[in-house]
């Protein structure tokens with residue numbers, strides 16, 4: 212029976228009426244980033260880097276690690292949705308100052324930058340250096356922000372809010388697709404559950420979201436295990452599980468000195484752990500006939 216009340220269940224008529232462009236009634240989409248990298252096919256791109264660009268030296272070291280691992284997609288966050296409004300030398304985001312660093316990254320490294328947009332006013336400035344816009348979990352239902360970002364026609368990673376259903380997520384992606392931007396990538400990054408309210412499991416990775424989104428949607432689905440568990444010790448396990456469960460891309464946080472990261476110091480893994488993890492991902496990927504890039 213069709214849904215009469217707003218809820219979590221996805222009915223057949225939702226697929227046709229509520230999110231016809233995002234739904235699995237369409238041909239599965241492949242979101243192309245460049246000639247080699249795309250989401251939704253046989254390539255599984257890894258987006259990696261620190262939580263935020265803290266300074267030029269740090270992000271340059273991170274770019275070197277990307278290059279050493281033959282990866283191309285950098286987490287290049289300069290605007291951050293920080294939970295608390297007070298800033299200090301230890302807790303900050305770069306903001307506008309970071310735009311210059313994005314420019315320097317582009318000049319010095321062959322990487323593609325993924326960066327979160329918080330305010331539509333910054334879109335034109337960011338558009339110069341950013342290859343993939345990220346809409347964070349907290350803005351998943353900021354519909355004007357989604358529509359305005361989509362108008363730039365660049366790929367968008369839309370993260371699922373930790374309290375929102377899959378039906379809600381597909382409502383949000385529909386706003387982007389309506390702007391005639393087909394390059395939308397969905398991201399599962401953990402949901403709230405009563406027993407996850409500990410620092411070692413701030414959110415719970417909804418691994419079922421991967422097959423569910425493939426069933427209901429035509430858009431690629433990636434996973435951010437770092438934000439899901441918030442705990443560096445668990446990142447490897449969740450990353451490997453996500454790939455095995457069909458994730459079409461991964462977002463992984465690393466940092467040269469994780470426990471001293473400016474934001475979310477518990478969730479980043481170090482360079483060595485990251486390099487080991489990429490090796491394991493490549494061996495699982497080859498078993499699945501997929502390629503990590």
Ligand code: PEP
Nearest residue numbers: 288347348349370400438
């Ligand atoms: C992030 O990726 O930097 C981030 C803040 O993630 P989320 O929006 O999933 O919390």
Ligand code: MN
Nearest residue numbers: 262438474475
């Ligand atoms: Mn965070």
